[in-house]
Amino acid sequence: MELTHLRYFLEVARTEHITQSARNLCIVQPALTMAIHKLEEEIGVPLFKSSGRNIKLTEYGAHFLSRVQPLYEEIERLPQELRSMASDDSVKIRLNVLAASSLITSAVIAYKRLHPEINFDLTQNESSSLYDVGVFTYADAGKVKPDDDEVARFDEEIFLAVPNMEQYRKVDRISLRQMEGEKFIGLAGTKQLRSICNEFCRGLGVRTDISFESDNTSAIKDAVAAGIGVCFWPEFTWGRAERRKIRLLRIVDAPFRRDLLVTLRRNKADNRNTENFYRFLVAYLRKHFRRHR
Numbered sequence: 001m002e003l004t005h006l007r008y009f010l011e012v013a014r015t016e017h018i019t020q021s022a023r024n025l026c027i028v029q030p031a032l033t034m035a036i037h038k039l040e041e042e043i044g045v046p047l048f049k050s051s052g053r054n055i056k057l058t059e060y061g062a063h064f065l066s067r068v069q070p071l072y073e074e075i076e077r078l079p080q081e082l083r084s085m086a087s088d089d090s091v092k093i094r095l096n097v098l099a100a101s102s103l104i105t106s107a108v109i110a111y112k113r114l115h116p117e118i119n120f121d122l123t124q125n126e127s128s129s130l131y132d133v134g135v136f137t138y139a140d141a142g143k144v145k146p147d148d149d150e151v152a153r154f155d156e157e158i159f160l161a162v163p164n165m166e167q168y169r170k171v172d173r174i175s176l177r178q179m180e181g182e183k184f185i186g187l188a189g190t191k192q193l194r195s196i197c198n199e200f201c202r203g204l205g206v207r208t209d210i211s212f213e214s215d216n217t218s219a220i221k222d223a224v225a226a227g228i229g230v231c232f233w234p235e236f237t238w239g240r241a242e243r244r245k246i247r248l249l250r251i252v253d254a255p256f257r258r259d260l261l262v263t264l265r266r267n268k269a270d271n272r273n274t275e276n277f278y279r280f281l282v283a284y285l286r287k288h289f290r291r292h293r
Contacts, residue, residue, distance in 0.1 A: 001039065001042060001043075003072075003075065004035070005035050005036075005038065005039045006039075006068055006072055007025075007072070008021070008025060008032055008035045008036060008039075009036065009039055009047065009064075009065075009068070010065070010068065010069060010072060011024055011025055012032070012036060012048065012055070013057055013061065013065050016051075016054045016055055016056060016057075017053075017054050017055070018032060018033060018036075018055065036048065043060075043064070045058070045060040046058050046060065046061070047060060047061035047064055048061055091117055091118055091119060091273055092118075092119045092120070092121060093118060093119070093120050093121070093132050093133060093273065093274055093277050094120075094121045094123070094130065094131045094132045094133070095108070095120055095121065095122045095123070095131060095132070095133050095134075095135070096123050096124070096125060096128055096130075096131035096133075096134040096135070097122055097123070097124055097134075097135045098124055098126060098134075098135060098136050098137065098191075098192050099135050099136060099137035099192055099193060099237070099260055100135060100137070100234070100237035100260060100285075101124070101135075102217055102237075102238070102239075103237045103239075103285070103288065104135055104281070105122075107280070107281050107284045107285070108120055108122070110284065111277055111280055111281075115273075115276075115277075118273060118277065126191060126192070129147075131265065132264070132265055132267055132268075132274045133262065133263065133264055133265075133274065133277065133278050133281065134146075134148065134261075134262070134263040134265070135260070135261070135262050135263075136192060136260075136261045136263070137192045137193055137196065137258050137259065137260050137261070138192070138196070138258065138259050138261065139196045139199060139200070139257075139258055139259070140259065141153055141155075141259035141261050142259075144261070146261060146263050148263035148264060148265050149263075149264050149265055149266045150263065150264040150278065151261055151262070151263045151264075152261070152262045152263075152282040152285075153259055153260070153261055154236075154259070154260040154261075154262070154285055154286075154289055155257055155258070155259050155260070156234050156235040156236045156237065156257065156258060156260065156289070157234075157235045157250070157255075157256065157257050158196075158197070158200075158232050158233065158234055158235065158251070158256045158257060158258055159232070159233045159234075159235060159248040159249060159250060159251065160174055160176070160179070160230055160231075160232060160233065160248070160249045160251055161221075161224050161230060161231050161232070161233035161241060161246050161247070161248055161249075162174075162224070162230045162246070162247050162249060163224055163225060163226070163227040163230075163245070163246065163247075164225075164243070164244060164245050164246060164247050165227060168247050168249065169247070171249060172247075172249060172250065173249055173250040173251070173252045174249040174250075174251065174252065175251070175252050175253050176201065176204055176206045176251060176253050177204065177206055177253065179206070179208075179230065180206065180207065181209070182209070182229065182230055183209055183211035183212070183228065183229035183230070184208040184209055184210050184211065184229055184230055184231060185210070185211065185212045185213070185214070185220050185223050185224060185228065185229040185230065185231040186210045186212070186213040186231070187213070187214070187215065187217065187220060187231070188213040188214060188215045193232075193234070193258070196258050197232045200254075200256055203254070204253050204254065206253075211228070211229050212228060212229060217238055221238075221241070221242075221246065224245075224246055225242070225245035225246050233248055234258065235248075235292070236288060236289045236292045237260065239292070240292060260285075262278070262281060262282055262285065264278040
């Protein structure tokens with residue numbers, strides 16, 4: 001059934017008059033009559049019957065009207081709903097943040113100050129592809145080919161953060177093999193960084209004893225400062241360590257680095273707001289990395 005024929009049927013059912021319906025629809029009467037007959041032939045039952053100079057709905061026509069009218073009204077509303085969705089979607093940016101979450105949150109707050117009309121949905125889902133801007137980390141991003149429209153890459157060294165205690169005060173580098181038996185503090189909730197660190201340690205044949213985990217970097221920093229354990233510390237995204245409490249030691253066993261990827265997906269009819277935030281975020285990270293080098 002064609003939508004045009006359904007529209008013609010609804011108009012004839014409303015006026016109960018072919019000539020008046022044809023005028024309202026701005027078509028000639030024979031074309032309207034033919035369309036109604038074609039609809040009846042397709043359905044296989046009569047929808048109208050003559051009643052004097054007018055026409056009336058048959059029993060089948062009345063039932064057809066009761067089912068078709070709400071569906072047709074729903075279809076008519078659909079374009080406006082889609083336009084409204086597109087309008088709302090254009091000012092909403094979906095972020096999938098699997099690395100550097102504290103730094104990315106700071107960037108979002110800074111952007112919101114400049115553009116309060118923009119809304120953000122933040123998720124942490126490794127398997128999701130429903131995002132506009134993604135932040136991921138890999139040991140070697142050269143082996144990864146994201147299925148996204150644009151990718152910006154940053155790299156940073158990973159240090160070992162230790163409490164500022166006597167045994168560490170005269171060293172600025174260390175072998176992980178020297179840390180066998182030490183308590184390690186792990187970052188929960190960011191599987192990618194944890195996987196990178198675990199893979200690096202396995203490659204060296206070093207086993208880390210995780211005594212405490214937290215998804216809050218501030219809690220981890222406080223735990224290291226208190227002497228509860230040591231942790232792996234990304235050079236730029238975690239910021240500078242408070243030297244009075246924490247020392248960052250370079251790991252000498254092998255180059256220990258990670259790549260940070262910021263990606264853009266053009267998912268919308270209007271991607272300008274998404275692209276503007278992506279450019280802002282990339283510039284924000286570059287400035288942060290330069291400042292902390």
